[in-house]
Amino acid sequence: MNKIIKIKLLMALAIVALIGNSLYAQKSQLSTANIKGKVVDENAQPMSNIEVKAFLTSAFTITNANGEFEIKVASVKTDRLVINQPGYKLNIVEIKNAVAPLEAITLERINVFGENNSFDLPYKTMESNKNVSSINVISGDELASYPTASFLESLSGLLPGVVINSQSSQPGSEENAVYATVRGESAMIYVDGVIRDPSDLSPSEVDKVEVIKDLSGRAALGIYGSSPVIWITTKKGQSYNREMKFNAEYGASSATAIPEYVGAYDYATMYNEALANDGLTPFYTNEAIQAYKDNSDPVNYPNINYLDKYVRPYAPFRRANINFSGGDNKVNYFSMISYVGSEGLEAVGEKNKSDRFKMRGNVNIKLTDFIDMNVNISGTYKTGRNPHGNVFSTIAGLPSNAHPTMYNNQLIISNDYPVNLDNELIYSGFEQSSTLSTQNNASLKFDLSEYVKGLSATASISFDASSRNVNGKIQNANLYRLTQTDGTTSTELVTAEKIQDDLSLISSYIKRKTVEQISVNYDRTFGKHALVANASFYQGMFEENYLVGYQPEKIQDLSLRANYTYNEKYVVQIDQVLSGSMRMAKGSRFELYPTIGLGWVASKESFLKDNAAINYLKVNASLGIIGVNSFELSGYNSYYLYQTLWQTSETWTSGTNDKKANPLPGYIIKQAGSEGYSVPKNCNFNLGIESSLFNNSLAVNLNYYLVDHYNLISQKQYYTPSIFGSGGFLPATNFGEYMQYGFDGMVQYTKSINDFTLSAGINANYMRGKYITVDEPMLEAEYRKYAGKQIDEFMMYNAEGLYQSQDEIDVRNVTHTFGEVKPGDIKYTDYNSDGKIDEKDQYRSGAHSPRLYFGANISLAYKGFKLKVVGQGTTDGSQMIASNSYMIIDGVMSLANSYFSSTTNKQNFSTAMLDRWSANNTDGTSPRLTTTSMNNMQRSTYWLVDATYFRLKNVELSYTLPKATSKKMLMGNCTVFARGSNLIEFSNLSKYGVDPENMWAGNSMYPIYRTYTFGITCLF
């Protein structure tokens, strides 16, 4: 889609907004009565500058310094006053009497923790007093400040225990994944009660995001709630309210990190140095090196900075959406149309591009007095366009002296580097994708209290579908090679032009999902006894057609929950879920998983009731067991581990001629079916407190958790000797156990003084883990074993620095097994003192994933100005910046370890390698250069870099027009803002030119974006 269409679209959205607004304005002429009133807070103090709306007339006004207001209403019987003040509960006031002033309207503040909160749990909304689970919540509106196309990313740094990891920001790529892990496990993400991909959500359609961390809150989901759940609910319309919200922002994205590569002169010098170190003859002549140095012959001795030429500093980012919501006593609606577009950083030719349109309609209809219908429908249309390949990884493998890009208007490649970036980006075609997806829920809610007081039932179905087609052209231009004859340079054709006239299908898929749910709820209080009980049945199927023989993923479970509260203080909740795994044989599919949760609202106890400092204090604990659905064994074709599968295979050919031409196949077991295994399980324990202190200005939440993963699926390979004769196909069994434990928590302080509001908070998750039993060699030396060790340790050598002289090597007199060792090579500790440096000298140490994740946020508001800053960081962990695989696969290697592995496998070098060891530079940070020895390529402490970082993930500076001004402009609210993401980072890894969140972004993978935008939000 071209830029003009996009601009038109934005204009159209704006026009719709204005028309809608003027319609409201016309309606406001119909007013018939004037009403006076007053707005106060919980302490009966008047509240000024609060917007009051009349539902039918759409009139609105603002309270004065005394909290008083006067407004026109349509009819005292049917009209309502609506006060929707952010941070407070929605207030809808009936007008009973047109003459007398209204009673003072009290606004109830929503505290992070407190009695008037409630949590949406699967199948049931639970008041916070009755909740026994550890849950953190954030509203969708708070996520809008993060400029990104990927919804999950906007959660970065905001919720304790939740780690959002962005891999890359390539527009239009399905692989541009953002992962959410909670307490070290990959989160199960539900949108409106169904497991769904959240990446296409727009913050403006999201009501709230809850993180259900412990088991009691998610036990009802059965084995599909075995790891922490991110429970997202979309917005609903509010009765007696009518809102239109328009938001548009525009900005630019750049890469957070791209390594800097050496120029031709350095490259040639270093390559020769590496050869010299190996006792080999130099590859580049002195004339060549001189030519690289003075750029005297750009044809034969080129020196090209590809990043300058092929990568532009910024790419545009656009986002806009418009929401309509409202309702009356019968029908509520919420609808949204949104657009988000981003582009790649390619400077020439094809650019990565992505455009996404989304719409949603959520409607609640009261069909009869006791039946409510709810329908949520959303649709997404996404288009993407990508050049073949990734310009960043191409550059990482292409030294600046490889060959000129163009000579005599011909595109040049060379034998060693058969790549031409002009060809890649301009002439080799593209892929374009279009994805259409829809997510639909419909449910009926029956209020059965007429028959049994407190009884209700819900039945719902949902079906989702998405299809994706990728079309493209695979072509290339004429590619030439430089040739030299008698000192004159000419070219010869290597690859002839290939042009594709029509698009061809590259890939496609269709995915479908259907879910049926029935739930019966009983909720009643008898004096001091409150009982909430719930029985639910859940059944779902997910089909994906792009894999031949793909088996649909199926879910079936039945859950029962009973929650009993005594005197609003003591809570006990028992969850029993009978959950079926399709990975098990018939007859052993269902298992019953129990969970118990306890709650104590301490602040209700007499000894705390009148404590001025403690407004709310609650202690939760839960303990439960749940099965895990996702288990597979490598080498097995499916996860139906109970099946014995046979397959044909080549055979030993006996006999003469006929058999030779036509050998009969043999039969072998492809998978040895197992009878003796069960679903792997987690035992979960959580202990948490949540509290609201000092006049609700300080919210505190602290949790200790422990998850024991046991009965893991294993082949017990190291307990099965060769004499078993399995040929690699051992039946599955339960073996293996590890546990994860840690703390997470948050503190949030909020204080308003006059026009100034401060909110600041931190959250953190500190986690450790330990292997308990592992399928590993039994007689392995203790220091090499997993069992009993931390789960995040590296297996590596200890580096004692670099050998500084041949004498040092000779005197030490150990055998090196990774190749020739010379001065400037890494000196490894002989860990087991056997006089030989080999794999037995590796030991477990360090932490490859940070143990402490933390987020910090601060927001300052003064009158209309607001500054919001969110940061995220990690510490107590390391990154191995070099390893063998790292080295061979991509050019990043260059950053530290990419000495030449061989003369035919030359990679680009980052400038981080310039400071290498040599006889003249014995303080070099990199080891000596070599083309042959693998000694320096081993995983060792030498390459271990502290992975601590802190990054400003999100900053927003906004100005909201004074209400009086916006009122004149017929708007309820108008805010202009500037936003940014991934703005600044403090990291040890920055000096290597890599991103602290993903070392591969910007070199072998597409970069992560740093985005700046400005825009406007209008509320009518």
Add this chain to the structure above:
Amino acid sequence: MKKIYLIIIAALMFSGCEEYLDKVQDSSGMNEEDVFTDYLNYRQFEDRMYKDLNDYLADYDYTYIAALCDEGYTESFQWETLPVAQNGDWLRAYSLGQAMQFKPVWNSWESIRIANISLAKIDMLTNATEEQKKELKGQAHFMRAWYFYEFLRRQGGMPYITKALYGADNFAMPRLSYDETAQKIAADCDSALALLPVKWDNANLGRPTKGAAMALKANTLLFNASPTNNTSNDQKKWEAAAKAAWELISFAESNGTYKLMECKSNDFITYKTPDGVKTINFVGGYDSIFNFLPYNDEIIWENYGQMQNGGRYTTFTTRSLAVGGIIQGYSPSQNIVDLFETQNGLSINDDPTYDDQNPYVGRDPRFYHTILFNQERWSSNSDYYLGLYNGGTERLNQKQYSYTGYLSRKFWVNNVDKNSKEEHPISHCIYFRYAEVLMWYAEAANEIGGPNFTFPGATMTAADALNKVRQRVGMPAVNAKYLADKNSFRERIKNERAIEFYLEGKRFFDLSRWGDASKIEHKQVFGITISEDKTKPTGYAFNRNSTPVITLTFDQKHYRWPVPLTDATMFEEFKQNPGW
């Protein structure tokens, strides 16, 4: 109480709807019933047990057993395993890439499992004749014994697994002694012997026969009687070996199933000297044992499947002239060349007619079948003489050319176009042939009673048996000076085995079982320096090298191969061999 209530509700709700979770039927519907009830399927299952047969001639095998003893030298083209193995670090060789002699043989446990499953499931078979069932069982017994024999002559005794193990079984099994294992192998051979046919029809050539079972038993017992494995020199073991060998000889003699390939034709080679091209005539036909013919009566048990894989180079065969010189990955050693007797039946040191400056005339005919020497003509349609002198076209001090001054000719036949890149012989990968059975008898009988001893019930003396092998290539009977006692005759048997079975995967194991492999004369592999000198009879001067091409590492511990580390470190009961 609550739980019971729950279960009742659960039962009500789920009865009849668990099918929702059923797997959608997929296309591969074969189950155990299908495989084991039908004869053809059953046989195809069982035939997979042949897949681990080791191919000692394989071109892709970069750890030739022939390069780990004094037969010759080769350097691998690309893999690191061979130098590691030559250096004696066999434990490490298991873990490296192309360790064909090492890890894959150890993987034969899978084939043992197939054999065991096949023996256990035989009653499931519905549409097979009794004869067919016997054949299936016989082959399973034989192949189980075969793989244990492969382990025996490498690592030694093993737990003798006779049923397929499952998860609940005890895996911590102690290793049996060498003798115990050998007896179990012999017992399996006896079972196989009773079940297997004397011969297979043409469509099933290559499957084991009665004769193969007898040969496997005889060879196992010979290994069991050999000095390394019979440190107390228990005569009973030699007697058992002699008896088993003689049983096969008398079986062969009585029905003519096996006999030595007759060598009655005439063959010749030519070579260039300053005096012109000269010719050497010798007995022909010996090469037919190894080549082309689908089968011959000398072969008792071979890796026939490999032969069926079609034309291939072996590293031991010379390759075409077309690439500008003969290429061969393998260089025969001077050690072996010196073992070929003169045509007078004397060792070169004992024969005064032997001239070390004209060393290739008047040698055992097998020499000309086996070794290519300097200035020998090697071309079918043009005069191309091998430059195996130092600096010659076939001796450029590079991989694929000769390191020693010799190339190997064994596994070639004359009627193949030597100039062609494409044509190369298909060699039988023979495990047992009749000549060897005669020599087993000779060896065992000599150990019991010396060269002139006839084992009770037999009709040949030890020397008679050996002479049969010599006579078919026109060599005189063993000279009387070597028949004085069992010691001097033992040396002739060793000598005879070295040249008769050159490159047939025997010598490494022979040197090992005799306890000779760790001796310096077998660890040092020599070549010869050949330089142009017109005054010499051949136009070249021959100087014995003082520095070996390689000195192999073979210590006491190498007499028993290590078991791979994973197994050695899994259960205390499964012991590593001493020294590893």
